[in-house]
Amino acid sequence: MTEIRRxxxxxxxxxxxxxxxxxxxxxxxxxxxxxxxxxxxxWLVSDPRAATHRVKLGLVxxxxxxxxxxxxxxxxxxxxxxxxxxxxxxxPPGHRVMRDTPVLDGPAAVRRGHxxxxxxxxxxxxxxxxxxxxxxxxxTLAPGAV
Numbered sequence: 361m362t363e364i365r366r367x368x369x370x371x372x373x374x375x376x377x378x379x380x381x382x383x384x385x386x387x388x389x390x391x392x393x394x395x396x397x398x399x400x401x402x403w404l405v406s407d408p409r410a411a412t413h414r415v416k417l418g419l420v421x422x423x424x425x426x427x428x429x430x431x432x433x434x435x436x437x438x439x440x441x442x443x444x445x446x447x448x449x450x451x452p453p454g455h456r457v458m459r460d461t462p463v464l465d466g467p468a469a470v471r472r473g474h475x476x477x478x479x480x481x482x483x484x485x486x487x488x489x490x491x492x493x494x495x496x497x498x499x500t501l502a503p504g505a506v
Contacts, residue, residue, distance in 0.1 A: 362462045362463070363462070363463040364460050364461065364462055364463070365451055365455075365457050365460070365461045365462075365463055366457075366460055367457055367458060367459045367460050367461075368456040368457060368458070370456070371456035371457060371458050372458045372459075375458055389425065400418070404418065415498065415501055416498050419494050419497065419498045419501075420494075420498075422494070423490065423491055423494040426490065427487050427490050427491065430483050430486055430487045430490070431483075431484075431487055433480075433483055434480045434481075434483035434484050434487065435480075437476045437477070437479050437480035437483065438476070438477055438480035438481075440452075440476050441473045441474065441475070441476030441477035441479075441480060442473070442477070443455075443473075444469055444470075444472055444473030444476065445470060445473035445474070445477075447469075448465065448466060448469050448470060449463060449464065449465050449469050450463070450464040450468070450469040450472040450473065451463065
């Protein structure tokens, strides 16, 4: 008979609060960018000698803000996959779940652990491609800055 890990209402509440917090922070970033778009543009072009360095700075800050969540999820998924592989059980012992979940042991759990690690590697590739594309954009927009 398959063991079932029972749902933890606290884990569900934490997930909902995390989702709300993420949406709120994202909304604040969007509102801040929209509200300060004109002053930012004026600052970028106010000094022609420093414009290339300011464009580079703007792109680096944008890249950091856009790719930080990708990097965080990659680290989390790699760590979670590693925990699954060490325990040879999914979900790992002591891990809370949001809904009733059958516990997988042995090869099925190992496959799931490897899947999380592959997902983490795919996110790292997306992270690096994002930085590469933004670097190329910076070279195109401000040839002397990079």
